[in-house]
Amino acid sequence: MSFINICRDNTDPFYRYKMPPIQSKVEGRGNGIRTAIVNLAEVSRALGRPPTYVLKYFGSELGAQTNESQDRYLINGAHDANELQDSLDGFIKKFVLCASCKNPETEIQVKKDILQRDCKACGHLSLIDPRSKLSSYIMKNPPDGGKGKKGKKAATATANVVGGGKTIADLVTDQKNDDESGETSLVVDENDDDDFLTKKINAEAAALADESIEVNDDDWAVDMSKEAIEARAKLDGLTLDSNAEFNQLGEWLLEESKDSKEDLPSDIDIYKKIVELEILDKAETIQVLAQTLFDDNIVEQIEEHLGLLAKLIKQEEENSKAFLGGLERYIGLENTSLIEKVPKILMALYDKDLISEEVIISWGSKVSKKYVPKEVSKKVRKAAKPFVKWLQEADEESDEE
Numbered sequence: 001m002s003f004i005n006i007c008r009d010n011t012d013p014f015y016r017y018k019m020p021p022i023q024s025k026v027e028g029r030g031n032g033i034r035t036a037i038v039n040l041a042e043v044s045r046a047l048g049r050p051p052t053y054v055l056k057y058f059g060s061e062l063g064a065q066t067n068e069s070q071d072r073y074l075i076n077g078a079h080d081a082n083e084l085q086d087s088l089d090g091f092i093k094k095f096v097l098c099a100s101c102k103n104p105e106t107e108i109q110v111k112k113d114i115l116q117r118d119c120k121a122c123g124h125l126s127l128i129d130p131r132s133k134l135s136s137y138i139m140k141n142p143p144d145g146g147k148g149k150k151g152k153k154a155a156t157a158t159a160n161v162v163g164g165g166k167t168i169a170d171l172v173t174d175q176k177n178d179d180e181s182g183e184t185s186l187v188v189d190e191n192d193d194d195d196f197l198t199k200k201i202n203a204e205a206a207a208l209a210d211e212s213i214e215v216n217d218d219d220w221a222v223d224m225s226k227e228a229i230e231a232r233a234k235l236d237g238l239t240l241d242s243n244a245e246f247n248q249l250g251e252w253l254l255e256e257s258k259d260s261k262e263d264l265p266s267d268i269d270i271y272k273k274i275v276e277l278e279i280l281d282k283a284e285t286i287q288v289l290a291q292t293l294f295d296d297n298i299v300e301q302i303e304e305h306l307g308l309l310a311k312l313i314k315q316e317e318e319n320s321k322a323f324l325g326g327l328e329r330y331i332g333l334e335n336t337s338l339i340e341k342v343p344k345i346l347m348a349l350y351d352k353d354l355i356s357e358e359v360i361i362s363w364g365s366k367v368s369k370k371y372v373p374k375e376v377s378k379k380v381r382k383a384a385k386p387f388v389k390w391l392q393e394a395d396e397e398s399d400e401e
C-alpha cells in the first residue's frame, strides 16, 4: 500500500509526513448499514491523535452516529473511503497541522478554555476553533498528558516516515490564505463568456509570468505554490503527481543509505536514476539531493559528491538556490547540530566552485521563508553570517584594487 501525504495540499517535491490512506468497509444492510474504518488506528497514529478524535470528527462532519468498541471504529450509514479521506483533510487542517508552518508534528494543548496546537517544528501555537463539536469533546477528553504522551509521540509522524528529508515549506505559507476560502486568490469572473477553466488557466499563467520577471527574494526558488504548479501542469500537459519522481528519488536514496551514508549508490548510479526518472534538468532534483546525500560529515561528503553535484548544478542560479534551499531544510530542520557548521559548509561549496560567490552573498543576506519557516531561515542565516561577511569584504577589497 502506498502512503499518501498527510497534508494533501502539500506539493513539496519531498514531503516527509505520510499516512496510510483510509480503508473502509460497508457492513450490514437496511437500517443497520454501517461503515467500518478498518485502519483508523494506523491513520490516527500517523497523525499523532487518538482514533476517537478522528471518529468523532467524522461523526459530526457526516452527521452520523459513531461507535467504538474493541478497536473497531464504526460510523452509521454507508461512506466510501474517498468521502472519509476528504473529511479527514478537514480534521488535519483544523486539528493537526500547525497554522504557521503546516508541520503535522503538533500536540494538542488544553489550557483553561483554550485549545491549541503546539508545533514542534517552529514553536508556533495555533488556536483550534472552539466552535467545532470536536473541540468541546477534546476539552472534556484531553489527550493524555504525562508519560503516555511521550510513548505516543514516538509512534507518530516520526515513526511513520516513509521518505526522509524534512520539509515543510513556504508554499505552505503561500497557501495560508487559500486555506480559509478553499479557493485560489485569483479573481475569475465566472459570468464572462470565456470558458471558466480557460480563464483560470490564463490568469494563472499570467501570474506565473509576472513572477518570473519580478525576482524578489521570497520568490527566488521554484514557485511551488499549488496554483503555480497546477497552472504549470495544465500548460505543459503534465499530470499533477509529477512530484512522484522527486519523491521516488529521495526515498530511494534514503532507503539505500538508511544505515550509513557510505551505503549510498555511486554518483554514476544516482545520475542514471535521475535520467531514468526524467528529472535531469530540474532544480527540485538538486534540492532532493541536498536533503539526502549528507549527514554529520557533510563537508567531506560535498567533496565526495563533487562530480555529480557540479554536473547538475552547473553554477546556474536557479539550481544553486535550490541546492542551498535543500541544505537549509536539511540543516535547519533535520540535523540542527550542523547549524554551527554552516560557515564551513558554505566555504566548501565556494571553495569547490560549486556555488558562486554572488549567489552565496545574496542567499546569506536575505531571510527567506521559501524552504523553511522564517525563524529557521533566520537562524541559518545568522550562522552563515561570518562567512558571508568575509566573502563580501573580500569582494570589496578586490574591487578597490
Ligand SMILES: [Zn+2]
Residues within 6 Å of the ligand: 098, 099, 100, 101, 102, 103, 119, 120, 121, 122, 123, 124
Ligand atoms: Zn509550525
